[in-house]
Amino acid sequence: MFESFFVSTAIVAIAEIGDKTQLLAFILAARYRKALPIIAGIFIATVANHLLAVSVGHHVAKLFSQQVLLWILAVSFLLVAAWTLIPDKMDDEEGFLSQYGPFIASLVAFFIAEMADKTQVATVMLAAQFPYFWAVVMGTTLGMLITNVPVVLVGHFAAERLPLKLIRSIAALGFLALAIYSAAQTLNLPL
Template sequence: MFETLLVSTGIVALAEIGDKTQLLALLLAARYRKPIPIIAGILIATLANHFLAASLGHQIAQLLSESTLLWLLAASFLAVAAWTLVPDKLDDDGQIAVKHGPFIATVIAFFIAEMGDKTQVATVMLAAQFEYFWMVIGGTTIGMLLANAPVVLVGNFAAERLPLKLIRTLAATGFLAFALYCAWQAFSL
C-alpha cells in the first residue's frame, strides 16, 4: 500500500519539474503574492483532476488482461519518458484570466492545465497498475504539491537556479526504468 503512495508521489513530483503547471504556479505567485490560497487551489484542482484520471485508469485495468495492461503500461511509460525530456511552455504567452482572486484563479487554471498533461497520463497509468486507488490519488497529489508549493513559496529564486535539464533527464530515466520493468513482467507471464 505504501509502495503505491511512494511511487505515485515520486513519479509525479519528477514529471512536474519544468512542466507548464509549474510555470503556472510561478506566474500565479508573481501575480498574486498570496501563497496559501494558491497552494490550496493547486490542492483542490489536483485532487479533482487526478480523481478523474485515476477513475479512468481503474476502469482500464478492469477491462484488459494482465499481459495487455503491462504492455500498455510499458508503452505509456516509454512515451512519458520521451515527453518528459521536452520542456513545457505556457500557452497564450503565459496569460490567464485573473478576474477572480488567487484561489479561484488557481483552481480553474490548474484544473484546465492538467487536462491531458503528462502528470494526468501518469495518474491514469498508476491507477491501472496499482490496486490502491486512493493511494494513487494521494501520492500524485502530494507529488504535485512537492513540485509546485516550493515554486509558489520561493518564486523566481528557486526556479532560475534548478538544473531543469538534469532533472528532466533523471525523470525520463525513471520512466524508462518503469517501462522496462513492465515489459519484463509482461514477458514473464
C-alpha cells in the same frame, strides 16, 4: 499499498519539475503574491483532477487482460519518458488570471492545465498499475504539492537555479525504468 503511495509520489514529483503547471505556479505567485489561496487552489484542483485520472486508470485496468495491460503500460511509460524530455512552455494566461482572485484562478487554471498533461497521463498509468485507489490519489497529489508549493513560496528565485534539463532527464529515466519493468513483467523476466 505503501509502494503505490511512494511510487506515485516520486514519479509525479519528478515529472512535475519544469512542467507547465509549475510554470503556472510561478505566474500565479508573481501575479497575486498570496501563497495560501494559490496553494489551496492547486490542492483542490489536483485532487479533483487526479480523482478523475485514477478513476480512468482503474477502469482501463478492468478492460484488458493483465498481459495486454502490462504492454500498454510499457509503451505508455516509454512515450511519457520521451515526452518528459520536451520542456514545457506556458501559454499567455494573463487575460484569464486578471479576471479572478488567486484561489479561483489557481483552481481553474490548474485543473485545466493538468488535463492531458504528462503528470495526469502518469497518474492514469499508475492507477492502472496499482490497485490501491486512494494511495495513488494521495501519492500523486502529494507529488504535485512537493514540486508546486515551494515554487509558490519562493517564486522565480528557485527557477533560475534548478537544473531543469538534468531533472527532466532523471524523470525520463524513471519512466523508462517503469516501461522496462512493465515489459519484463509481461515476459515473466526476473528483476
